[in-house]
Amino acid sequence: MHDHALAEQSDALRLRSLDDLNRLRKQILDKRDPDQPEIVVCHGTGCLANGSADVSAAIRSALDASGIEAKVVPGIKTTGCQGFCSHGPLVVIRPRGIFYQKVKPKDAKEIIEKTIVQGDVVKRLLYKNPTDGEKILHEQDIPFYKRQTRVVLHNIGKIDPTDISDTIASGGYQALAKALTTMTPEQVVQEIETSGLRGRGGAGFPTGRKWRSALTAIEKKGRPVYVVVNGDEGDPGAFMDRTIMEGDPHAVLEGLILGAYALGANQGYLYVRAEYPLAIKHLTIAMEQARAYGLLGDNILNSGFSFDARINRGAGAFVCGESTALFTSIEGNPGNPRPKYVRSVEEGLWGRPTVLNNVETWANIPLIVNKGGDWYAKIGVPHSTGTKVFSLVGKVNNVGLVEVPMGVPLSTIVEDIGGGVPGGAPFKAVQTGGPSGGCIPYELKDTPVDFDSLTKAGSMMGSGAMIVMDNRDCVVDVGRYFLRFLEEESCGKCMPCRLGLSRMREILDNFSEGKGSEKDIEDLLSLSKAIQDSALCALGSSAPNPVLTTLKYFKDEYLAHVTRQKCPAGVCKNLITYSIDPELCTGCTSCAKQCPVGCIEGEKKKPHAIDTGLCIRCGICMDTCKFNAVNVI
Amino acid sequence: MSDNALYIDEMMDQYPAKPESLIVILQEIQNKYGFISGDAMRLASEHVHVPLTQAYAVATFYQSFRLDPVGEHEIKVCLGTACHLKGGQRLVEDLERRLHVESGGTTEDMRFTLNTVNCVGACALAPVVSVDNQYHPNATAKKMEKVLKSLTDPSLEEMEGTGNA
Numbered sequence: 001m002h003d004h005a006l007a008e009q010s011d012a013l014r015l016r017s018l019d020d021l022n023r024l025r026k027q028i029l030d031k032r033d034p035d036q037p038e039i040v041v042c043h044g045t046g047c048l049a050n051g052s053a054d055v056s057a058a059i060r061s062a063l064d065a066s067g068i069e070a071k072v073v074p075g076i077k078t079t080g081c082q083g084f085c086s087h088g089p090l091v092v093i094r095p096r097g098i099f100y101q102k103v104k105p106k107d108a109k110e111i112i113e114k115t116i117v118q119g120d121v122v123k124r125l126l127y128k129n130p131t132d133g134e135k136i137l138h139e140q141d142i143p144f145y146k147r148q149t150r151v152v153l154h155n156i157g158k159i160d161p162t163d164i165s166d167t168i169a170s171g172g173y174q175a176l177a178k179a180l181t182t183m184t185p186e187q188v189v190q191e192i193e194t195s196g197l198r199g200r201g202g203a204g205f206p207t208g209r210k211w212r213s214a215l216t217a218i219e220k221k222g223r224p225v226y227v228v229v230n231g232d233e234g235d236p237g238a239f240m241d242r243t244i245m246e247g248d249p250h251a252v253l254e255g256l257i258l259g260a261y262a263l264g265a266n267q268g269y270l271y272v273r274a275e276y277p278l279a280i281k282h283l284t285i286a287m288e289q290a291r292a293y294g295l296l297g298d299n300i301l302n303s304g305f306s307f308d309a310r311i312n313r314g315a316g317a318f319v320c321g322e323s324t325a326l327f328t329s330i331e332g333n334p335g336n337p338r339p340k341y342v343r344s345v346e347e348g349l350w351g352r353p354t355v356l357n358n359v360e361t362w363a364n365i366p367l368i369v370n371k372g373g374d375w376y377a378k379i380g381v382p383h384s385t386g387t388k389v390f391s392l393v394g395k396v397n398n399v400g401l402v403e404v405p406m407g408v409p410l411s412t413i414v415e416d417i418g419g420g421v422p423g424g425a426p427f428k429a430v431q432t433g434g435p436s437g438g439c440i441p442y443e444l445k446d447t448p449v450d451f452d453s454l455t456k457a458g459s460m461m462g463s464g465a466m467i468v469m470d471n472r473d474c475v476v477d478v479g480r481y482f483l484r485f486l487e488e489e490s491c492g493k494c495m496p497c498r499l500g501l502s503r504m505r506e507i508l509d510n511f512s513e514g515k516g517s518e519k520d521i522e523d524l525l526s527l528s529k530a531i532q533d534s535a536l537c538a539l540g541s542s543a544p545n546p547v548l549t550t551l552k553y554f555k556d557e558y559l560a561h562v563t564r565q566k567c568p569a570g571v572c573k574n575l576i577t578y579s580i581d582p583e584l585c586t587g588c589t590s591c592a593k594q595c596p597v598g599c600i601e602g603e604k605k606k607p608h609a610i611d612t613g614l615c616i617r618c619g620i621c622m623d624t625c626k627f628n629a630v631n632v633i
Numbered sequence: 634m635s636d637n638a639l640y641i642d643e644m645m646d647q648y649p650a651k652p653e654s655l656i657v658i659l660q661e662i663q664n665k666y667g668f669i670s671g672d673a674m675r676l677a678s679e680h681v682h683v684p685l686t687q688a689y690a691v692a693t694f695y696q697s698f699r700l701d702p703v704g705e706h707e708i709k710v711c712l713g714t715a716c717h718l719k720g721g722q723r724l725v726e727d728l729e730r731r732l733h734v735e736s737g738g739t740t741e742d743m744r745f746t747l748n749t750v751n752c753v754g755a756c757a758l759a760p761v762v763s764v765d766n767q768y769h770p771n772a773t774a775k776k777m778e779k780v781l782k783s784l785t786d787p788s789l790e791e792m793e794g795t796g797n798a
Contacts, residue, residue, distance in 0.1 A: 046757045049768035085757030236713035239754035274660065274697055275753055315656055316697035318751065332653040332681070334694035393715035393756035400757060431714065467714045481717050485751065491694075594775055596730050618730075619723045620774045 014294040016302040018177040028169045037116055042090040044081020052089035058108035066112050080247015082157035083401035084144055092139055099139040100125035144398045147417045151387045152363050153403050156247035161282045164289035167250040173295055175366035176254050180303040188262040194373025196385035201230055201358030202462045204451035214263055214345040217353040226349045227256055227265045228356040231272035234318035235434035238465035240389040241359035243401055245279035249286035255362030260307040268309035271326055318489035322537050323356045336491045337537035380406030384450030392418045394468040411445040421470045428469045433462025435482040436542035438549030458549040474571035475550040475557050480508040482546040497540030500531040512572040514565035570632040573617045577633050582607035584629035591621035645680045655681045655691055667703040704739040704746040706784050708764050713752030715759040727774045
């Protein structure tokens with residue numbers, strides 16, 4: 001296409017006012033028939049990994065082959081993550097809201113023939129409630145969804161993230177148009193202050209206060225000033241930011257543009273970890289579309305305000321989630337943090353005033369501008385307003401993304417929505433806040449989940465990862481895991497973090513081998529205190545949290561390792577022995593075939609036995625056995 | 634000028650000749666060749682006007698950069714918390730035994746590179762192993778054995794339940 005044709009085309013799309021946006025929205029909605037079936041296939045990373053791309057392809061071709069009259073040809077939409085990852089690939093038939101789970105490509109024909117053509121339901125694809133065995137027909141009746149309050153996630157699973165008209169139809173960019181045409185930048189900041197929104201990245205710093213201090217810094221220093229999205233999400237076990245970027249990229253972008261308008265920034269950055277290729281792709285598409293529609297770039301909606309943004313891919317460093325490290329990384333340097341005696345709002349990117357907010361925080365901004373700070377402040381609890389998205393993983397039935405108002409009890413999330421631990425036993429602990437957070441034991445299951453209550457319990461909100469553990473998980477092992485992670489991810493610049501974490505990990509290594517003494521527990525405590533007090537950045541100062549909380553709530557388990565050389569959960573290799581239960585063993589030989597050292601012997605169809613002298617305790621026999629015949633003590 | 638140098642030169646022209654472009658340029662080089670060679674590093678550092686030592690400082694700080702050639706197939710075992718709880722570490726050890734290579738290394742015949750990653754954000758499917766950027770959800774030693782076999786002998790049927798990463 002020639003340049004002028006391109007220019008003409010983009011000119012035709014360009015929106016010049018709030019009226020333009022509303023007109024376009026009406027056009028899109030008018031074209032839609034509310035009764036037309038819509039087959040929605042989840043294309044979140046979880047479902048994709050389970051083969052949902054093949055499912056949507058099969059549905060497409062089954063639809064083509066069905067020869068349904070053009071009038072009722074249903075659309076197929078591929079959406080971002082619908083959150084119920086453990087039951088993917090998910091397919092929802094709208095407008096009826098029929099919810100199919102664990103769909104395979106071979107089910108496609110039946111879905112089209114039965115549900116779309118005849119209006120019947122394919123019963124075997126429905127979700128079965130584990131508590132009463134009842135099959136549930138509608139998405140909204142499934143307990144996992146029923147107890148949630150989906151505010152930030154309201155679009156995800158409904159819109160096609162690669163098509164801006166879907167976003168516009170569902171009310172996207174309304175907040176931006178409202179702000180640009182009816183609000184001053186100061187009014188935008190005030191709404192955010194009224195909302196009480198606290199940063200969703202972990203520390204929970206009030207967003208309004210951050211923006212306000214940036215304005216003060218700008219008064220002193222002048223421009224340029226930058227706005228930045230922290231999409232690094234290095235927390236292992238967290239994927240809410242990934243889901244928002246993949247499933248509703250325009251919400252993040254709209255929030256960022258609103259922030260830029262409020263602060264007078266003309267340039268923004270989205271720092272997204274390279275491990276999230278789909279998020280990067282969808283954000284790139286969203287930015288191109290927003291530019292074409294005049295919602296990003298020069299003279300947005302003819303308001304005179306110009307702002308553009310670009311994506312920086314992270315390069316695999318956890319510490320780059322820390323603000324000062326993230327800035328040095330965008331500048332092209334190793335991601336070393338600096339002490340924060342000067343705050344980032346004063347000296348951030350290239351030494352300029354910079355507002356850095358996490359993905360979920362930015363995605364909240366359009367909602368607040370649209371519905372008002374007062375509306376937002378009413379959700380949740382005082383001092384922790386709004387909702388929070390959690391990624392619920394580990395030993396829990398309904399693994400997935402959960403959005404609830406701040407302040408709900410932990411048990412609501414883990415037991416009511418998450419469906420509890422497989423097998424029905426109470427959970428042992430929930431690790432919240434990732435490697436910097438702590439373990440909350442079952443006894444504290446009624447703890448309200450908000451910033452301050454979690455801190456009081458010795459943990460923290462963090463980015464919102466919740467890792468559920470059962471009695472097969474060892475707290476010493478979990479502590480070692482987080483310490484090893486943080487030791488590897490430490491930038492190594494300050495000594496408390498570099499040497500302190502290594503020493504703590506060495507002590508836990510000894511524990512896992514049945515070595516060490518009670519005196520070592522005291523050393524762990526004093527080392528923790530020293531690191532908390534003296535580390536350069538939050539990676540170090542929060543690193544001892546998992547060890548401190550597990551020591552507080554599960555000291556007996558530590559003592560069992562040290563004084564009795566036992567690992568009660570059956571995890572620490574040097575302290576366990578595998579055996580085969582002859583009652584349960586069917587002699588299928590599959591464990592013997594998998595055993596890497598050949599220490600399992602026995603006749604076919606007769607009970608097998610493990611030679612514990614040769615056994616390297618790799619656990620493969622236990623993973624392989626279908627009859628639960630392998631025990632560990 | 635060699636083909637490689639030509640590609641790198643053309644690619645780098647898309648980015649401003651400033652230090653802030655260094656990371657993305659190194660990422661592009663690695664995407665194309667799987668690793669960053671000494672020559673490529675020199676070209677990148679000259680383009681963005683930073684000393685070669687600075688370019689190495691960046692490349693060695695970030696975990697995702699590699700300075701050695703990779704094998705034909707890249708296996709990444711996720712060691713996020715959920716994967717750890719569900720036996721991710723055991724999978725790493727098993728693959729190390731099967732491939733006779735330590736995590737982070739490449740087999741002598743240059744067929745396989747084994748790595749661990751911190752979290753791919755697919756925690757519902759833990760433990761996850763990605764092979765040549767295809768996710769294998771709920772991985773077990775047995776499943777991985779089949780995957781390795783299918784890579785050694787591509788005539789074997791493709792594994793069920795995999796998708797693009």
